[in-house]
Amino acid sequence: MIDVSSLTEDQKIKIVEAVLQKGISYEELGIDRVTWWRYKNKKRKIPNEIAKKAAEYLTPDELLQLTAGVDTSKIGINEAIGVIVKATKDPDFRELFLSMLQRSLGEFIKAASYSYPVTSEDLQTFKKLLEKKKAKHTFEDHWRYLNRVLKDNNYVVSLEKIKDYLLEQEEESVHRARKMAIVLKLFIKEIVKPKDPILAQILYYSFSIPQPRTKYKPSILSIDFLKRIFNEIQGIGAKTYFLLASETGLRTGELFHLTIDQIDLKHKTIRLMKENETKRAYITFLHKETAKWIEANYLPYREEYTRRFWGGPRALGQDVEKWRMKFFPMNEDKMRAEIKTAMQKVGKVFRLYDLRAFWASYMIKQGVSPMIVNILQGRTSPGQFRILQEHYLPFSEEELREIYEKYAPKLLS
Structure with missing residues (x-):
């Protein structure tokens, strides 16, 4: 015993x-x-x-x-x-x-x-199936979108993550989100179902194929409510993630994929560069209190975490140095579960994606230009941002910072 x-x-x-x-x-x-x-x-x-x-x-x-x-x-x-x-x-x-x-x-x-880790064998089996059953154009389309979805989600099909991911894709392009959802359902049906029928059923019906006329309605949130959730979250990693999601309005995937060199605590800046065809935020900022909190609380925790658990990624055959560079090297599903537990304690569970909608509405209600909101939330690519800055945008980076510091939500005040 x-x-x-x-x-x-x-x-x-x-x-x-x-x-x-x-x-x-x-x-x-x-x-x-x-x-x-x-x-x-x-x-x-x-x-x-x-x-x-x-x-x-x-x-x-x-x-x-x-x-x-x-x-x-x-x-x-x-x-x-x-x-x-x-x-x-x-x-x-x-x-x-x-x-x-x-x-x-x-x-x-x-x-x-409720998660399915995708193996190279799964991908090869699915590729052969597509080549056999689909026309060449459809095969290439499905194969490209599936690889894109899996890469963005670290080759794990997860109940919670995939919903947020498709919502974020739909925000940019309903057509792209629809293509991704179709091939993902096919993958679950053909690959996951034979191995784990119960999990396949849960994953298959956890999301729907986006339609041009349907629009997701996010939960109505408030600063006080988010502060209560933040105070209930136990894990330092999950607490830091929730803090950044609430105060920056960035996409869940962008935050989980942040690297340590993309966050400059000294200058209170987060810089994300464009990847593939998806629009990515060019720049956003941190409140002074948040930068200090991260430096005092999260960075020591993160350093100890990477020191103790680097053997895990190595045992799984992952690139340890790449793992060390992640700003959030912790398990994403565990962090999501910790946040959900805190939501349940406070009395309301909502999607992490809803924090992005909350941030935008919070800024706009205070009179911030929708164009500025789009820039800070990454709805303009780096190239478009430079064109706006050089020819049309009457704001410098420092002026954008001032707008952020004055109007963006604060959980630590």
Whole structure:
């Protein structure tokens, strides 16, 4: 059930005490009242065999509660892999491990269980299927759009991410979003369904194919409500992401793909360059309080995170240096789950995409020109921005910064 040799003396005492409180007699544990008094007052150490016998009277949930204080400072990726290997081979350990996971990480497991990681084998199988069943033009169209979707989503089809992604694409081009949704549904039907029918059904019906006349209506949000959610988010990574999404109005994909050198905290600037055919924000800004908060809270956390967990990407065959350059190297599904948990505590769950709509409406209601909003949210490409700046736009970069600082939403004020 549990390796009692790794427990502290206080944890062993808690286990024996909990069992005695259940009505189990001293004799059944192989001790007497005087011996228990010595154990409880640390006059004598509890032998491992006594602790093990006591642990057998407790459920996995009870054991988890009593041993939750295990020191995790020295636990890294190698220990995590070792736990997984042991769980695959030891049925008793597996039962305890899965119970602990469900109790402590239920929401995160749920988020991960609704995701499908795409393999190179999946892509080759789908490519052959398209070549066989589709005309040349349709094949090239489907293949190009599928690769674009998968690349933008790190080759994972996720219940939460794909909805936001298609909404962001629809904002730019309904035609492109429609093409992407069609090929994605086909991929789920032909590749995911044979491997995992239940997950395929969940993913397939989680999004619809965009139509020219339909328009998504985002949730109505307020600054005070967003502040409450921000304060409820537990993870520093998820908290930082939510802060940036609320105060910049950038696309969810843009934020999750930020690199460390794209954010200049000294000058309170975020610069994103154009990628592929999608329009990308050229420049946006940070409030002074936000830059200070990130520097004091997030950067130390991020540094420790990359130091401890770089072995994970390496074990998965990923480019470790590229992973280290990510501004958010944490698992995206986990961050989304943490934000969703905070939303549930506050009493309203909405799409992360809605923060983008909130930001735009917040700025416009205060009298900011829609053209400025479009520039700051990336609805003009870098090339178009330069043309506007050189010939039509009466604002310099510093003047755009002043507009941002004066009117953009603030969660830390």
